[in-house]
Amino acid sequence: MDDVVLTSEDKAALEELRSQLDRYEKSTANLIPILQMIQEKVKFLPPAAIKMVAGFLEIPSSQVYGVATFYNQFKFNPPGKNPIKVCLGTACHVRAGDIILENFERKLGIREGETTEDREFSIDRVACVGCCALAPVAIMGKTVHGHMAPSKVEGLVMRVQIEREKAERERQKNESGQN
Amino acid sequence: MVKILVDNKHIEAEDGANLLQTCLDNDIYIPNLCYLNDGQIPFAGCRLCYVQINGKPVASCTQKVAEGLEVQTDTPEVRSLQKAAFRLLLSVHDIKCKECPANKRCELQRIGKFLKVGLKVKGLEVRLKDPGLDSGHPYLLIDQNRCVLCGKCVRVCQKKHGHSYLTFAKRGFETVISAYRQPEESPLNFSECTACIDICPVRALLLKDV
Structure with a gap:
C-alpha cells in the first residue's frame, strides 16, 4: 500500500478510465469486472484507480481494496521491465526455492509482489511452472532459469544491469555521432 | 417458549x-x-x-x-x-x-x-506479520499482530454506516483488517463514531494521538 510514483503513461491510462467506467452499470456486481478492466489497461491498480472505482460505485475504497487484495490477478505495483517469477511449487519448495526468492528480494531490495523504484524488476511468487526436473526454477521475462542457486541470482540481476548500461552507452554514442 | x-x-x-x-x-x-x-x-x-x-x-x-x-x-x-x-x-x-x-x-x-x-x-x-503496525489511516492504528480477525469491527461499522469502512484484506495467513486510507470519504475522524474501536475484544484498533 506504499505510494506508487505514477508515470505519464499511467496517468494517461487512468484518465482514459474515467470514460470507460460509464460503460458499466453502477452495481457492486460490476466491481470485479471493472477491476479486471483496469488491471488489463493500466497493468496494476494504483490507489487513484481504487479511489475512482469506489467513487463510481459509491462504496468505501476500503471495500474495493479488500476485494482486490483477495485475488492474485490484481497487482498493486506496476510490472517491472524484467518481471521475475520465482517458483515455490512442491519440487522447487523441496529444493529450497524460498532461498532463491529471498536472494532476489535481498538483491533488489524489494519484497515479493513489489517493483523496484526504477521499474526495472518486479518479483512474484508462482506455484509450479511445469518443469520440476529443473527445480528450483525462476523465470525472468520469458526465459526459464533452472537449477537456480544464490550465485545465479546475483549473475542474472547483474547481466540485466550491464546490458542496460551498455544500451545506454550506445545510445549516447549514437547521439554524439549524429551531432 | x-x-x-x-x-x-x-x-x-x-x-x-x-x-x-x-x-x-x-x-x-x-x-x-x-x-x-x-x-x-x-x-x-x-x-x-x-x-x-x-x-x-x-x-x-x-x-x-x-x-x-x-x-x-x-x-x-x-x-x-x-x-x-x-x-x-x-x-x-x-x-x-x-x-x-x-x-x-x-x-x-x-x-x-x-x-x-x-x-x-x-x-x-x-x-507474526511484518510490519505488524498499520498506521496508514490518518486516525486509526491497527495492530495486526494483536488482531484476532474476529471481524466484529467490520460488522459493527457495516451496521452503523450501511457499508463498512473497515474490511478484510488479503488472504490466508496474510489476512488483515484494513481501513485503507480514506481521510476525505470517511465520517471517521472518530469524534463521532468509535464503534469499531469499542467493540474490539483485544484492543487491536486504537485511536491515533492527533
Whole structure:
C-alpha cells in the first residue's frame, strides 16, 4: 500500500478510465469486472484507480481494496521491465526455492509482489511452472532459469544491469555521432 | 417458549433463539470471540464456541434453539477443539500483555484462563506479520499482530454506516483488517463514531494521538 510514483503513461491510462467506467452499470456486481478492466489497461491498480472505482460505485475504497487484495490477478505495483517469477511449487519448495526468492528480494531490495523504484524488476511468487526436473526454477521475462542457486541470482540481476548500461552507452554514442 | 437441556440444566428459551446467546444469558459461559448479538447471520469464524449435540461438535453460535435440544458444553471433545482453535489464534498473536492496553480486560486472557491454556503456546510455530503496525489511516492504528480477525469491527461499522469502512484484506495467513486510507470519504475522524474501536475484544484498533 506504499505510494506508487505514477508515470505519464499511467496517468494517461487512468484518465482514459474515467470514460470507460460509464460503460458499466453502477452495481457492486460490476466491481470485479471493472477491476479486471483496469488491471488489463493500466497493468496494476494504483490507489487513484481504487479511489475512482469506489467513487463510481459509491462504496468505501476500503471495500474495493479488500476485494482486490483477495485475488492474485490484481497487482498493486506496476510490472517491472524484467518481471521475475520465482517458483515455490512442491519440487522447487523441496529444493529450497524460498532461498532463491529471498536472494532476489535481498538483491533488489524489494519484497515479493513489489517493483523496484526504477521499474526495472518486479518479483512474484508462482506455484509450479511445469518443469520440476529443473527445480528450483525462476523465470525472468520469458526465459526459464533452472537449477537456480544464490550465485545465479546475483549473475542474472547483474547481466540485466550491464546490458542496460551498455544500451545506454550506445545510445549516447549514437547521439554524439549524429551531432 | 421451548425447553432445552444444557449440561443437565433445564433452560427455557424462545424457539429459534441463538444457542450461544441463550447459554450466555443463563450464566453458562462458552468461549467466543467473533459472536455479535445483532440478529445477523453469525460470522462463525473463531471456532471457539463449540458445544456437543447428540455427540457431534457444533459451533453454538450457528445453532438455533429447538424443543428438547440436549447440549453439552464441557466434554473433553469440546474442550480439545476449543483449545486447538485457541492455540492456533495465539500462534499468530504478539504476546506482550504487560505493554498491551487490553491487559486484564482482554478476551484472550479470559478465554485462556477459562480453558486453562497458557498464552505462550508450545509446539506451534509463531507467525507474526511484518510490519505488524498499520498506521496508514490518518486516525486509526491497527495492530495486526494483536488482531484476532474476529471481524466484529467490520460488522459493527457495516451496521452503523450501511457499508463498512473497515474490511478484510488479503488472504490466508496474510489476512488483515484494513481501513485503507480514506481521510476525505470517511465520517471517521472518530469524534463521532468509535464503534469499531469499542467493540474490539483485544484492543487491536486504537485511536491515533492527533
